Structure formats: structure tokens, C-alpha cells
Amino acid sequence: MLELKNVTCGYGTFEAVHELSLTLQPGTITALLGANGAGKSSTLMCIAGHIRLHGGSILFDGRDISALPPPDRVRLGLAISPEGRRLFKDLSVEDNLRVGGLIRPRSDYPGDREQVLSLFPRLRERLGSLAGNLSGGEQQMLAIGRALMTRPKLIMIDELSLGLMPKVIDLCYQALQKLREDGMTILLVEQNTDRALSVADQVCVLESGRTVWQGSAEDAARDPDLASAYLGLH
Numbered sequence: 001m002l003e004l005k006n007v008t009c010g011y012g013t014f015e016a017v018h019e020l021s022l023t024l025q026p027g028t029i030t031a032l033l034g035a036n037g038a039g040k041s042s043t044l045m046c047i048a049g050h051i052r053l054h055g056g057s058i059l060f061d062g063r064d065i066s067a068l069p070p071p072d073r074v075r076l077g078l079a080i081s082p083e084g085r086r087l088f089k090d091l092s093v094e095d096n097l098r099v100g101g102l103i104r105p106r107s108d109y110p111g112d113r114e115q116v117l118s119l120f121p122r123l124r125e126r127l128g129s130l131a132g133n134l135s136g137g138e139q140q141m142l143a144i145g146r147a148l149m150t151r152p153k154l155i156m157i158d159e160l161s162l163g164l165m166p167k168v169i170d171l172c173y174q175a176l177q178k179l180r181e182d183g184m185t186i187l188l189v190e191q192n193t194d195r196a197l198s199v200a201d202q203v204c205v206l207e208s209g210r211t212v213w214q215g216s217a218e219d220a221a222r223d224p225d226l227a228s229a230y231l232g233l234h
């Protein structure tokens with residue numbers, strides 16, 4: 001459903017991601033892993049259209065979206081929960097969800113809101129609170145919820161578990177699994193490698209912008225070189 005072909009992107013003349021090729025199958029979770037500065041966030045921002053492609057192409061449902069501006073990509077079904085979450089901190093939880101749903105017909109709002117609130121019941125209790133006053137975990141749920149309000153086919157989530165308590169991480173991962181059961185395609189960026197490998201179907205590891213490993217999560221878990229060389233395990 002999403003196909004990256006030799007994607008190269010960066011900032012000015014600096015290449016943050018070099019010739020990345022990656023295909024996401026519908027209804028699967030792909031974990032994009034790598035150390036700080038490997039190019040994970042840049043990859044997501046490039047897919048979302050926030051940083052320019054220097055080379056290669058991005059196909060979404062068979063259509064070349066490489067030149068489309070970000071809002072058009074959202075309309076096609078591509079959503080991002082970005083690094084740092086970028087919530088509207090001075091708006092309530094409800095209004096953050098409303099902003100997410102702005103690209104949808106107004107009549108979709110109540111049903112879509114209900115779906116997000118049943119996925120993250122904690123948000124229901126905080127609907128009137130300012131996003132800036134939420135706990136880290138609640139903010140993460142809201143960032144994902146706001147992205148879901150666009151009714152995406154693909155959701156990209158940057159640093160799902162960063163800074164969250166183990167119990168909240170469990171809730172977020174349960175939500176991901178529910179979304180996948182409903183057919184959602186997920187591209188997940190994680191520092192928490194063990195956790196990502198435990199749910200992922202497919203894994204891609206970047207190092208200094210280059211793809212150093214790609215394959216099934218099962219193979220990733222079995223590959224001792226991968227674990228020690230790139231993922232800092234053992």
C-alpha cells in the first residue's frame with residue numbers, strides 16, 4: 001500500500017536518508033529502528049511531505065505521491081503522529097480531535113470521535129482538559145487519536161513509547177494491535193527495540209541514513225548480528 005523506491009531526502013545538501021526502499025503491506029506493522037540520528041523521523045517527515053524528496057519516489061496505493069503537498073497526502077489516507085507530538089497545547093482534548101477531523105465531513109465527527117475514545121478511554125475523562133495539561137501518556141494517546149480522526153489507511157507514529165510509563169506503553173501497544181486487527185497499516189518508529197519487535201510484522205533498520213537490515217520480525221529476533229550490531233541488545 002505504501003512503496004518507497006530509492007528514497008533519498010535531507011536538509012539542504014545533507015542527505016538524512018539515502019536510497020531507502022521499503023514496501024508496507026496493508027494491515028501490518030512495520031518497525032523502523034536505528035540509533036539517534038539514523039534518519040527515522042526524516043523518513044516519516046518525507047513520507048508525510050514535510051521534507052522534500054531529493055531522489056526516488058513514493059507510491060501510495062499505486063499512485064505516485066512524491067510531489068503532493070502534505071494536506072493532499074492526508075486526504076489520501078496518510079496520517080502522522082510526529083516526533084514531539086506537536087499537539088495544540090492551548091486547546092482542549094476535544095478541540096485537538098476536532099482539528100484532526102477538519103478534513104472530514106462534519107457529519108463524520110461524532111462517530112470518529114467515539115471510535116478514538118473507545119480506543120483510548122482515558123481521553124474520554126480528559127475531554128475538557130487542555131492538551132498541555134495532560135500526562136505524557138495521555139498526550140501520546142491524543143496525538144495518535146488526532147491522527148486517526150483523519151480516517152487514515154496508514155498511520156505513522158514516531159517514538160511511541162518515549163518517556164512513558166510501562167503501563168501506559170502497554171495501553172498504547174494494545175491500541176496498535178487493535179488498529180491492525182481492523183486493517184490499519186502502521187509504520188512505527190521506536191527506540192524501544194524489544195517492544196517494537198514484539199508486535200512488528202516487518203523490520204527496517206537504518207544507520208546514518210542507510211538501510212542496514214530489512215526483513216520479517218521473526219528473522220530480526222533470530223539474527224544475533226542484527227541484535228548486537230545495530231540494535232544495542234545483548
Ligand SMILES: Nc1ncnc2c1ncn2[C@@H]1O[C@H](COP(=O)(O)OP(=O)(O)OP(=O)(O)O)[C@@H](O)[C@H]1O
Nearest residue numbers: 011014016034035036037038039040041042043083
Ligand atoms: N531540521 C533539520 N535540519 C538539518 N538537519 C537535520 C534536521 N533534522 C534532522 N537533521 C539531521 O538528519 C539526520 C537524521 O535525523 P532524524 O531526526 O531523521 O534521525 P532519527 O533517527 O529520527 O533520530 P532520533 O532517534 O534522535 O529521533 C541527523 O543527522 C540530524 O542531525
Ligand SMILES: [Mg+2]
Nearest residue numbers: 040041042083
Ligand atoms: Mg527521530
